[in-house]
Amino acid sequence: MSDYAHLAGHRFPGGTYTLPPWLSWLWADAAKLEPDWAVAHQGLAYLVALRGAGVSIQDIFDLMDATADSGVVFGEFQVDYHGVLRPGATYECEADVVEVERKSGKRAGVFDKFTFQVKVREAGAEGLTLVCTNSWIFPRVEGE
Amino acid sequence: MATREVQVGQQLAPFVIESVDPEPMKTMAAILQDPNPIHFDPASTQALGMGDKTVNQGPTNVTWLTEFVQRFAGGPDRLVTIKIRFLGNVFSGDRFECTGTVTAVHAEAGTAELEVGATSDGRPALGGTAVIKIRD
Numbered sequence: 040m041s042d043y044a045h046l047a048g049h050r051f052p053g054g055t056y057t058l059p060p061w062l063s064w065l066w067a068d069a070a071k072l073e074p075d076w077a078v079a080h081q082g083l084a085y086l087v088a089l090r091g092a093g094v095s096i097q098d099i100f101d102l103m104d105a106t107a108d109s110g111v112v113f114g115e116f117q118v119d120y121h122g123v124l125r126p127g128a129t130y131e132c133e134a135d136v137v138e139v140e141r142k143s144g145k146r147a148g149v150f151d152k153f154t155f156q157v158k159v160r161e162a163g164a165e166g167l168t169l170v171c172t173n174s175w176i177f178p179r180v181e182g183e
Numbered sequence: 184m185a186t187r188e189v190q191v192g193q194q195l196a197p198f199v200i201e202s203v204d205p206e207p208m209k210t211m212a213a214i215l216q217d218p219n220p221i222h223f224d225p226a227s228t229q230a231l232g233m234g235d236k237t238v239n240q241g242p243t244n245v246t247w248l249t250e251f252v253q254r255f256a257g258g259p260d261r262l263v264t265i266k267i268r269f270l271g272n273v274f275s276g277d278r279f280e281c282t283g284t285v286t287a288v289h290a291e292a293g294t295a296e297l298e299v300g301a302t303s304d305g306r307p308a309l310g311g312t313a314v315i316k317i318r319d
Contacts (some may be wrong), residue, residue, distance in 0.1 A: 066246070068207070068210070070247065071200065080246055080249070082246030085245060086202060086242065112269065114268070115266065117265065118264065119264045120263060120265075123260050178303065181211040
């Protein structure tokens with residue numbers, strides 16, 4: 040089985056993402072919560088981080104030699120908030136791979152835990168708005 | 184500077200979605216640009232042996248747990264950290280319930296730590312921890 044630990048430190052393109060007010064409104068509405076035109080729901084951190092990272096789910100699958108049929112699942116998700124997300128605001132994002140750990144468990148078998156982090160800053164602001172850390176689980180089988 | 188009264192062992196007011204609605208999953212699939220049909224086509228979950236109900240998106244479940252925490256905290260600006268583990272799928276029609284407990288209070292720092300989680304029709308769906316501000 041290939042080892043993917045060398046991907047630690049890999050830098051994603053990053054870039055900017057402007058959070059559309061209509062999308063912020065629909066996100067809250069789809070979650071059966073009260074939409075607010077002035078403040079986006081903090082749950083949107085995942086979307087802002089992923090879009091701003093300049094990387095698609097398929098890009099990450101390619102990096103890890105996985106496909107849509109590989110049984111990839113979410114592992115852990117952490118957001119450290121330093122401010123609130125605002126509809127219409129533009130966010131500058133930097134993203135990189137934190138680590139890739141090979142693990143095994145009785146039920147899960149062998150898998151790689153792929154962890155990447157996105158630092159999100161509102162354009163023009165001095166400090167970060169949030170830091171989003173995601174871990175995805177890539178199941179592995181002998182011979183991969 | 185006012186500090187909110189929060190005690191270790193205090194239970195958070197439950198947050199409940201009585202029946203997860205399959206219709207908004209279609210909107211969320213479009214927003215997320217997530218092409219996986221398990222979120223909008225029951226035939227696909229059936230074909231995968233997952234039953235005949237669609238699967239709610241993980242980001243929606245995260246949004247509910249985040250909402251649960253920030254309601255207790257007193258607003259979105261009081262949320263410091265949320266860390267979530269994904270433990271199981273949430274299906275349309277499920278009863279989704281968030282519960283939580285205060286596990287630590289740091290009066291000097293003006294923060295409190297919470298243990299939080301969510302079940303879906305009684306099955307574990309999410310587990311995690313959060314840190315909130317308790318000082319204005």
